[in-house]
Amino acid sequence: MYFHDKRLQYPVRVESPDPIYARMLQQAIGGIEGEIRVCFQYFFQAWGNRAPTTKYRDMLLNTATEEIGHIEMLATAVAMNLENAPTKVQEAGAADALVGAVMGGENPRHIAEGMLHKTLLSTGLSAFPGNADGLPFDMSHIYASGNIAADMYCNVAAESTGRVLAVRLSNATNDLGMKDMWSFLIARDTMHQQQWLAVIEELGGHQGTLPIPNSFPQSEEHQKFSYNFFATARDGTPPPAGRWTSGPSLDGKGEYSVVQNEPMGEEPVLGPARPDSGAQKEQIG
Numbered sequence: 001m002y003f004h005d006k007r008l009q010y011p012v013r014v015e016s017p018d019p020i021y022a023r024m025l026q027q028a029i030g031g032i033e034g035e036i037r038v039c040f041q042y043f044f045q046a047w048g049n050r051a052p053t054t055k056y057r058d059m060l061l062n063t064a065t066e067e068i069g070h071i072e073m074l075a076t077a078v079a080m081n082l083e084n085a086p087t088k089v090q091e092a093g094a095a096d097a098l099v100g101a102v103m104g105g106e107n108p109r110h111i112a113e114g115m116l117h118k119t120l121l122s123t124g125l126s127a128f129p130g131n132a133d134g135l136p137f138d139m140s141h142i143y144a145s146g147n148i149a150a151d152m153y154c155n156v157a158a159e160s161t162g163r164v165l166a167v168r169l170s171n172a173t174n175d176l177g178m179k180d181m182w183s184f185l186i187a188r189d190t191m192h193q194q195q196w197l198a199v200i201e202e203l204g205g206h207q208g209t210l211p212i213p214n215s216f217p218q219s220e221e222h223q224k225f226s227y228n229f230f231a232t233a234r235d236g237t238p239p240p241a242g243r244w245t246s247g248p249s250l251d252g253k254g255e256y257s258v259v260q261n262e263p264m265g266e267e268p269v270l271g272p273a274r275p276d277s278g279a280q281k282e283q284i285g
Helices: 020-028 035-048 054-080 094-099 107-122 148-171 177-200 205-209
Strands: 229-230 255-258
Touching: 020 035, 020 054, 020 177, 035 054, 035 148, 054 177, 148 177, 177 205
Parallel strands: 229 255
Antiparallel strands: none
């Protein structure tokens, strides 16, 4: 069960409406780094969470609900940036109004007109659940595995790429209102990165959680290969040394080493095709 408040989570202010920037903002709504992605990722992780305690479920629900507010802020920002966009490409000065609105008029007219068609015909000059190219968000990047450690590592990646996008979008505008909004959202991404890492630490850190799932006995895996870095250069050139090439493994259960990757199996030979497989007669034995 959820409740709503008509007020925004944080003020959204646009001083100079910019229709091209509105299109860029769509990436933060419906892109793979965007708010729809993390919102539903956290919801489905919460709804499927099984554990002796509900504290991780509760935490995920709180943050997922917060992300709804971020989507609302961004959707508001898109609409506000489209405030002065013309409703007809044929309007006097329409191309100039769109193209000249940003970056000194350097954007090609077809880019501006393509953006206008989408936001006018499909949404009436407002946001939509898609990315900056107009592609709808299809939920294919929602990761909810049922494993709390795996989900937390996925969440760190989601918040990291989301914060990268937020910084890029902040750098892409000179509008002080938009910069203020991004200052808030970037700060929230900072907390969320820390939050998921804190769960991993609470679960025992790398040593306690790795390898995932830690419920599978490592005695049942080929431990000879568990901590080898496979070098694949055909001439046998060793890879540059790194933390992953020598020393104790992060989980404390092995030692890293470098092994030249060589074939351990034989060439696969599948044999003739079946008569009913639709193959050519020359393929059938």
